[in-house]
Amino acid sequence: MPYGCRRGICFGCLTPLTYGRVRDLRTGEIHDRAGQMIQTCLSAAAGPLALDA
Amino acid sequence: MTVTPPASIETALDEDVGEELGAELDRIRSEILAARGADDARYIRTVIAAQRGLEAGGRAALAVSLFPPAWAAGTAMLAVAKILENMELGHNILHGQWDWMGDPAIHSATWEWDFLTPAEAWKHTHNHLHHTWTNVVDRDRDLGYVVFRMSADQRWRPRHLAQPLYNFVLAPLFEWGIALYDLEPDAVAAGRKTWRSFAADLTGFLAKGTRQLAKDYVLFPLLAGPSALPCLLGNLTANTVRNLWSHTIIFCGHFPGDVQTFTEERIEDETRGQWYLRQIQGSANIEGGTLFHILSGNLSHQIEHHAFPDLPSNRYAEIASRVRELCEKYGIPYVTGPLWRQYGSTWGRILRFAAPGQ
Ligand code: FES
Numbered sequence: 001m002p003y004g005c006r007r008g009i010c011f012g013c014l015t016p017l018t019y020g021r022v023r024d025l026r027t028g029e030i031h032d033r034a035g036q037m038i039q040t041c042l043s044a045a046a047g048p049l050a051l052d053a
Numbered sequence: 054m055t056v057t058p059p060a061s062i063e064t065a066l067d068e069d070v071g072e073e074l075g076a077e078l079d080r081i082r083s084e085i086l087a088a089r090g091a092d093d094a095r096y097i098r099t100v101i102a103a104q105r106g107l108e109a110g111g112r113a114a115l116a117v118s119l120f121p122p123a124w125a126a127g128t129a130m131l132a133v134a135k136i137l138e139n140m141e142l143g144h145n146i147l148h149g150q151w152d153w154m155g156d157p158a159i160h161s162a163t164w165e166w167d168f169l170t171p172a173e174a175w176k177h178t179h180n181h182l183h184h185t186w187t188n189v190v191d192r193d194r195d196l197g198y199v200v201f202r203m204s205a206d207q208r209w210r211p212r213h214l215a216q217p218l219y220n221f222v223l224a225p226l227f228e229w230g231i232a233l234y235d236l237e238p239d240a241v242a243a244g245r246k247t248w249r250s251f252a253a254d255l256t257g258f259l260a261k262g263t264r265q266l267a268k269d270y271v272l273f274p275l276l277a278g279p280s281a282l283p284c285l286l287g288n289l290t291a292n293t294v295r296n297l298w299s300h301t302i303i304f305c306g307h308f309p310g311d312v313q314t315f316t317e318e319r320i321e322d323e324t325r326g327q328w329y330l331r332q333i334q335g336s337a338n339i340e341g342g343t344l345f346h347i348l349s350g351n352l353s354h355q356i357e358h359h360a361f362p363d364l365p366s367n368r369y370a371e372i373a374s375r376v377r378e379l380c381e382k383y384g385i386p387y388v389t390g391p392l393w394r395q396y397g398s399t400w401g402r403i404l405r406f407a408a409p410g411q
Contacts, residue, residue, distance in 0.1 A: 004181035009362055011149035011161045012181050027086060037152060037162055 001053045006041045013040045020049020068324070070383050075326025077379055082361055085368050094154050096367045100141050100347070101159070108134035111291070112273060118283040127284075131291035133348070136298050138167045140350025145366045147172055148180060152363075169228040171261040174235040174254055184362050188307070188314045188335030195307070196314060198230070199239045202406040204314035209409040216407045220304075220400075227296035232258055298348070301396060302339070306355035309337040309398035310405075311388045332359035333380065338373070338389035345392075346370060356387065 004012025008026065014037040021032040022043040030046060031038060038051065107130045114127030143166030145151070151159045165172050178194065186192035190206040197203040201220070202213040223230045236254050240246035269288040277284035313334040320331065339345075339353040346353050346369075354369035357376055364372070380387040390398070405411075 004177065005185040007185070009184050010176070010180035011152070011363070012176065014149075014152075014162050027083070033155070036155065037160070039149075 001040060001051070003041055008039065008042045011039065014038065015040050016052040018050040018052045021046040022049060068327075070385075071324055071326030071330055073326070074379060074383055074385075075324065075329050078329050078360060078376070079325075081372055081375055082364065085361070085364050085372065089153065089365055089368070093365050093367060097142075097146075097151055097154075097159060097365070100137065104134050104137040104142060107131070107137070115273065115280070115284045115287045116277045117280055118277065118287055119280045124283050124287055128287040128290050131287065132294040135167055135291055135295040136348055139295060139299055140302070140352065141347055141366060142166070142350075143168060143172075144350045144352070147176055149363050150365045165261075167265070168231070169258075169262050169265050170232040170235045171257045174257060175231070178235050178237065180362070184359070187332055187359060188312070189320055189331075190314055190316055192317060194234070194237075194239070198234055201403060203308055203402060204406065205411050206314060206316055207406070209406075213407050216403055217400075220403055224297050224300040225293050227300040228292070232262065301392075302349045302352050304399050305339050305392065305395035306337055306352050307335065308402050309388055309390070309395045310402050311386060311398070312337050313386075329360055330385065332356075333376070333385060333387070335359065336388070337395060338387075339395050340389060340391050343370075356389075 001015060002013055004010035006013070017031065017034060017036050017038050019034055021030055022038055023030055023046045024039070025042050025044055031043070040051070111127045111129075111131030111134055114123045114130065116127075118124035118127055143164065146159055146164045147161050147166070149161040152161050157163055161176070168175075183193055183195040188196055188204075190196060190204055197207065200223075201216050202209060236251065236258060237246050238251070241248060241251045269292065270285055273288060274281040274285040315331055315335070320327070323331070333356050336355040336359045338356050339349065341349075341353055351366035351369045352358060354366075354373050357364075357369040357372045358366070360376065361369075361372065377387050377389075379385075
């Protein structure tokens with residue numbers, strides 16, 4: 001999985017969500033749209049999911 | 054101008070201050086995140102439309118640029134279009150400032166800019182390395198771009214005597230300088246980057262560079278028929294103007310004399326608040342009107358950009374007054390001033406550190 005700063009600054013860790021839900025650890029926002037780019041260094045799984053890494 | 058006299062390192066990095074300031078800045082950040090929406094989206098789409106219009110108008114005028122007024126108008130429009138594309142659009146979109154819109158055409162993962170270096174290479178050296186390690190000697194390669202000495206903590210070498218000259222040469226050729234810099238030849242020499250990844254980056258640069266040069270110096274001149282030569286010269290002028298402008302804005306955002314640099318020891322165990330403090334003290338703002346801010350890609354709010362690199366650039370102006378108030382409250386230097394003063398101060402720094410010692 002790609003990464004850079006690991007602290008939410010660089011957007012070097014963007015990975016498309018294949019299916020499922022993730023939670024943004026800073027804002028608490030839930031992302032669940034397939035194909036959406038996920039900032040993986042700041043996201044936690046919110047249920048079963050797959051990333052297109 | 055500094056709002057308050059430079060605080061001592063101890064005051065500036067005091068832990069409690071850092072924590073309180075961090076919490077206040079986090080609050081500003083979440084307020085903007087909650088507020089951003091349709092108006093912001095309209096803003097960026099308007100800038101894109103204006104940029105596309107200016108570019109189309111500029112290219113059309115340059116196609117008949119045997120006629121001198123068409124040359125002047127075309128070159129001016131194209132220069133402004135390129136400035137907008139690199140600064141307010143390219144730089145900020147590649148930071149992910151507009152990713153939240155979910156528009157794949159305006160996204161950090163897909164945008165490619167009108168600049169020699171490939172977006173991918175630049176995102177690594179800029180977003181990751183520079184923004185994480187802002188102004189930390191030996192960690193932030195942007196602190197002098199490997200060529201200049203910008204801090205007393207950087208070792209002096211005889212080649213630094215010529216750095217005023219390097220600056221004269223770099224300014225009009227800025228996009229070439231950045232493209233070479235993004236290849237990280239220094240990291241390869243130091244064994245921090247493999248030859249394999251250097252070769253991959255070089256291939257990417259050659260492909261992108263060829264496209265860029267072919268577009269401005271072959272395709273559009275050929276399309277201009279009898280106006281080929283003035284069209285080519287117009288494109289060259291527009292690229293050079295953009296280079297001079299972006300070099301000026303970027304150097305004035307980090308190198309005015311009062312901007313601080315940091316050593317690796319000093320940032321050991323850095324807290325979130327101290328990270329903010331370093332971003333603020335490692336940047337400088339440039340004062341000006343709305344149009345100036347847009348043309349600078351809002352990097353005239355370099356302090357706010359470094360504190361919040363992924364917030365939409367159109368929000369920096371309103372954040373700036375709040376960040377400045379916080380700095381006054383905690384006695385943290387906030388370096389800002391008009392362009393001419395920051396420019397002079399930057400030159401002062403280049404001259405000062407060209408000589409050994411302080
Ligand atoms: S690794 Fe830098 S934003 Fe995720």
